[in-house]
Amino acid sequence: MAFKIIASQxxxxxxxxxxxxxxxxxxKGENYVIDPKKCxxxxxxFDTQQCASVCPVPKTCVPA
Amino acid sequence: MTASMISLDSSASxxxxxxxLTNAKxxxxxxxxxxxxxxxxxxDPVTWEKIKDHPCYSxxxxxxxxxxxxxxxxxxxxxxxxxxxxxxxxNESRPGVVxxxxxxxxxxxxxxSVANEVPQLSVVGIAGPGDACYDWNRTKATxxxxxxxxxxxxxxxxxxxxxxxxxxxxxxxxxxxxxxITINMVDPQIGAxxxxxxxxxHRRYTGIEGAEILHKRQxxxxxxxxxxxxxxxxxxxxxxxxxDEHLIEVNRWVKERGAFLxxxxxxxxxxxxxxxxxxxxxxxxxxxxxxxxxGRLQNGAKLMRHCRQCRADAVxxxxxxxGKEFTLDHIPDAASYDERNxxxxxxxxxxxxxxxxxxxSEAIEMVxxxxxxxxxxxxxxxxxGGRINEHFGHAKEFQIYEASPTGIAFVGHRKVEQYCRGxxxxxxTLDSVIVALEGIDIVLCAKIGDCPKKRLxxxxxxxxxxxxxxxxxxxxxxxxxAEFGVDPLTGTA
Numbered sequence: 107m108a109f110k111i112i113a114s115q116x117x118x119x120x121x122x123x124x125x126x127x128x129x130x131x132x133x134k135g136e137n138y139v140i141d142p143k144k145c146x147x148x149x150x151x152f153d154t155q156q157c158a159s160v161c162p163v164p165k166t167c168v169p170a
Numbered sequence: 171m172t173a174s175m176i177s178l179d180s181s182a183s184x185x186x187x188x189x190x191l192t193n194a195k196x197x198x199x200x201x202x203x204x205x206x207x208x209x210x211x212x213x214d215p216v217t218w219e220k221i222k223d224h225p226c227y228s229x230x231x232x233x234x235x236x237x238x239x240x241x242x243x244x245x246x247x248x249x250x251x252x253x254x255x256x257x258x259x260x261n262e263s264r265p266g267v268v269x270x271x272x273x274x275x276x277x278x279x280x281x282x283s284v285a286n287e288v289p290q291l292s293v294v295g296i297a298g299p300g301d302a303c304y305d306w307n308r309t310k311a312t313x314x315x316x317x318x319x320x321x322x323x324x325x326x327x328x329x330x331x332x333x334x335x336x337x338x339x340x341x342x343x344x345x346x347x348x349x350x351i352t353i354n355m356v357d358p359q360i361g362a363x364x365x366x367x368x369x370x371x372h373r374r375y376t377g378i379e380g381a382e383i384l385h386k387r388q389x390x391x392x393x394x395x396x397x398x399x400x401x402x403x404x405x406x407x408x409x410x411x412x413x414d415e416h417l418i419e420v421n422r423w424v425k426e427r428g429a430f431l432x433x434x435x436x437x438x439x440x441x442x443x444x445x446x447x448x449x450x451x452x453x454x455x456x457x458x459x460x461x462x463x464x465g466r467l468q469n470g471a472k473l474m475r476h477c478r479q480c481r482a483d484a485v486x487x488x489x490x491x492x493g494k495e496f497t498l499d500h501i502p503d504a505a506s507y508d509e510r511n512x513x514x515x516x517x518x519x520x521x522x523x524x525x526x527x528x529x530x531s532e533a534i535e536m537v538x539x540x541x542x543x544x545x546x547x548x549x550x551x552x553x554x555g556g557r558i559n560e561h562f563g564h565a566k567e568f569q570i571y572e573a574s575p576t577g578i579a580f581v582g583h584r585k586v587e588q589y590c591r592g593x594x595x596x597x598x599t600l601d602s603v604i605v606a607l608e609g610i611d612i613v614l615c616a617k618i619g620d621c622p623k624k625r626l627x628x629x630x631x632x633x634x635x636x637x638x639x640x641x642x643x644x645x646x647x648x649x650x651x652a653e654f655g656v657d658p659l660t661g662t663a
Contacts, residue, residue: 117255119300120271121245124307125372152372159374162249 108142109155110170115163122157122167131157142170217430220347220401223292224324225488227348227401227431229476229580233526233556234519236290238485238496239297240277241268242308246300247332248368248384250354251446252407252437255299264438268299268483269497274311276498281316283501284485285323286508288492289515290554293348297328298482304333313344319507324348328405332368332384334391342398349395350403350433351388354413356423358382363412366446389427396428403431403474408455408463409447410437418466425471432467433474436460461582475582478567487554489567489583526556526641533647534577540647541654545574548649549584549607550642551615558637558645562618563590568607571642573650578643595622604629614645 111122111131116138123131123138128151130144140157147169148155158167225232246255253265272280285291294316296302302309313325326348327341334351341349355361361381368380375383395402404424406417413420421432437454439447446452455463464473478488486492549568551560567585571578586603589595600622607613613626613633626633637645 118271119244119246119255120305121247121300121369124245124305154373156372159372160245160247160369162246162255 107147107149108145108170109140109147109157109167110142111138111140111157112166112168113137115166117163119162121160121162125156125160127151127156140167140170145170217401224326224348225293226295226326226350226474226477227403229474230523230527231292232476232488233552233554234290234523235292236288236485236487237293237295238281238284238288238291239295239480239482240272240280240312241270241299241483242272242274242277242312243296243298243302243305244271244300245305246298246330247304247370248301248330248380249366250330251364251366251452252409252439254443254445254448264443264479265297265482267481269493270483271299272498274308274315277312278315278319279503279505280496280498280501281323282319282505282507284496285320285512286505287496287511288486289511290487291323291512293324293326295326295328295348297350301330301333302327303329303331303337306333306337310340310344313346317344320509326350328352329391330384331388331391332370333387335387335394338391338394338398338400341395342400346400348401348403350405351392352405352407353388353392353420353424354407354409355381355416356385356389356420357416358385360413360416361385364409389423392424392427392429401430402428403433404429404471405433405435405477407437408434408460410453410455410459412452414455414459414463417463421467421471429471431474432471433477434460434464434467435477435479438479457582457584475580476569478583489552489554489569522555529641530556530578530643533641533643536647537573537578537650538575540651541575543575544650544654545572546612546646546650546653547572547610548646549610549613550646551613552642556641556643557639558614558642559616559639561590562613562615562622562633562635563595564588565615568610568613569642570610571646573646578646578650589622590619595619600625604631607631612649614642614649 118138127148128144128146130141131138161167221227223231223235225235225237281294296309316323325346327346328350331351354364358378358381361384362378365381365384367374367376368384370383392402406420408414408417417434424432439452439454441448467473476488483493484491485496548571550558550571551562551565552558552569553560566588567583569583570581572581584606586606587599589599589603610631613631614637615635616638617635618633623633
């Protein structure tokens with residue numbers, strides 16, 4: 107179970123990287139990407155997925 | 171024209187800071203206030219010490235000192251309907267826009283390069299493109315690095331205020347003594363029309379609930395800063411039909427809570443920017459509407475009128491942006507700070523601004539004494555230093571002054587497209603410049619060609635280039651006296 111970032115919608119604001127409790131998000135070249143090995147979908151940490159709830163653009167951080 | 175009205179300082183025409191320094195040292199000092207601190211009468215010395223080198227906090231300082239923003243804080247915790255951080259256009263100048271985001275290490279390199287090249291630099295700010303307090307780790311790391319290399323540089327941040335109360339103590343301990351909070355409402359009903367959501371304590375809040383949280387955090391942050399003696403500037407975006415009338419109440423609230431300055435800025439809502447307001451056709455205020463509102467706020471918190479709504483990666487004096495000269499590929503990989511340029515410049519300014527202050531008060535007294543009535547709107551082309559030293563055709567903006575029996579007041583600036591490029595002027599551009607100068611009686615500039623001068627005259631605007639390198643206020647007072655005073659002067663060059 108992991109989330110992913112739709113690159114074409116991402117504004118590269120970096121909010122998700124900052125908020126991710128698992129440190130699964132980083133900027134690779136031009137895009138922010140979620141490492142599926144590290145992503146826990148915030149289970150056990152928060153009620154909602156932090157990347158999706160902090161992202162300023164709807165439907166950009168979505169289930170992979 | 172008497173000699174005392176215009177006394178051309180020998181330092182005025184010097185180009186480099188070395189020359190300026192030599193001239194300033196060798197020049198005879200006629201003014202009794204030479205070397206004075208040029209402190210305004212209505213300000214306590216502690217506050218003056220804080221703002222005297224800060225171009226955004228002091229209209230007087232903005233003639234001499236430059237700021238730079240380092241774009242280290244991209245993450246934001248609220249969405250504003252006037253903001254879209256996705257679009258970056260090199261030719262756009264508006265908050266939130268940057269060409270490249272920096273790591274704290276890259277930011278330090280850039281600050282050192284700019285400090286070596288731009289002696290006017292006095293302030294390093296973090297203004298996004300997101301929120302400096304929300305993206306706190308990067309903000310803090312940047313400030314710590316910069317303060318260690320260049321201890322005398324002023325640090326400041328711009329924030330929406332939501333995360334501000336969490337970091338006030340750290341800001342105070344890092345000697346950040348200027349904070350700008352963008353406050354557009356004190357009524358969450360109005361806030362709900364400006365902020366679609368806020369992200370707080372790991373949750374996203376929408377509508378009135380979100381605006382309510384933001385409002386409470388903004389007021390708390392403002393009070394905490396004021397209690398610690400940190401100067402707070404409040405920025406408000408004027409959105410016609412949404413918060414324009416409401417800003418009078420905002421002004422009262424923030425003044426009561428100790429805000430030092432209130433800066434009301436016009437909404438920027440070009441559909442091409444892709445903001446919510448841009449796409450929904452929300453209009454921006456006209457220049458005259460902004461001026462009227464500022465006039466109504468005059469009795470509240472002190473107003474800022476020289477804001478340029480600069481980019482989140484702007485570099486240079488307020489009227490210019492040299493950001494393009496200092497992108498990462500233009501700066502050395504390893505730079506070491508050389509304090510000589512800045513030190514020399516500051517020494518010149520210390521002398522120069524004493525003379526300027528004396529000339530300015532003399533000019534204002536003269537205008538007050540000149541005549542019982544009449545007002546003059548003057549547009550000035552300047553590159554800084556408080557002098558008329560820019561060619562008409564090279565100006566990208568004009569600074570607007572109003573001279574009346576109450577004195578000489580700076581009222582704002584008007585941006586224009588640069589008319590002359592490489593020796594040739596473009597007629598269509600000149601037309602747009604003339605439109606931008608609507609309502610102006612006189613243009614003062616360092617030089618102007620016969621053709622544009624005639625075109626301006628046909629539009630009822632007199633352009634003069636006979637006061638080159640003179641202090642702005644001194645030239646205005648001479649022109650004003652010629653218009654309304656007893657001593658007739660021919661004010662045309």
